[in-house]
Amino acid sequence: QGWSGGLEGRAFSRSPAQALVAQAQGASAAAAEAMGSGGAAPLDGLRLEIFAERNFRLYSQTTRAVHASLLAIFSEVEFRLPNMIVSRLTRESVGRALDLGVTAACIREFLERHVHRRAKESGFGVPDNVKDQIYLWEMERKRLVSTPAMKIDNFRDEGEWEVTVEHLRSRNGLLHMLADRRELWCAASEFDGLRARLGEWRASRAPV
DSSP, rough: BBOEEEEETTTTTTTTHHHHHHHHHHHHHHHHHHHHTTTTOOOSSSSEEEEEESEEEEEEEOHHHHHHHHHHHEEEEEEEEEEEEEEEEOHHHHHHHHTTOHHHHHHHHHHHHHHHHHHHTTTOOOOOHHHHHHHHHHHHTOOOOOEEEEOOOOOOOOHHHHHHHHHHTTOOOOOEEEHHHHHEEEEEGGGHHHHHHHHHHHHHOOOO
């Protein structure tokens, strides 16, 4: 869908992201000229404004290093211009954020809070497919894993219970237990080994 508006009064018949790229490229030349003359580039770095596209690319208008660090938490930075950062949301980048304790809801809220003002005026926001995919990537990490298991109960005494728990823990085969009821579930692959261990333990306690 085309977008017409003005960044600094200029009209574009392009998407918001394309318009922002054009502005940033112009600012890049201005910044280089200003640096060469010992001056400062006329860039406002206090505001972070983001265009999010359906292809998961983010065009973030900013000059602040802290904004670049924030974006790098959940997106892959592709390149930087003096007043813009271009990055992309990927399964891996969102996964890194999730590992740090950042939720899908936090990422979505961040993107929506920083939607570019020109995009807001033109009815653009964070595309639904982008918001949905962020949640789907989070849900992928919460899938239940099915593990064949065996339930064990009716222990003869406290000693047999303790030997069983100790053996399964040493083998990482204890899946769940209810200590007050002396019931536990172990990985099915560990059952034969447990039976052999209990046989040895019982034999060691048998009267000579």
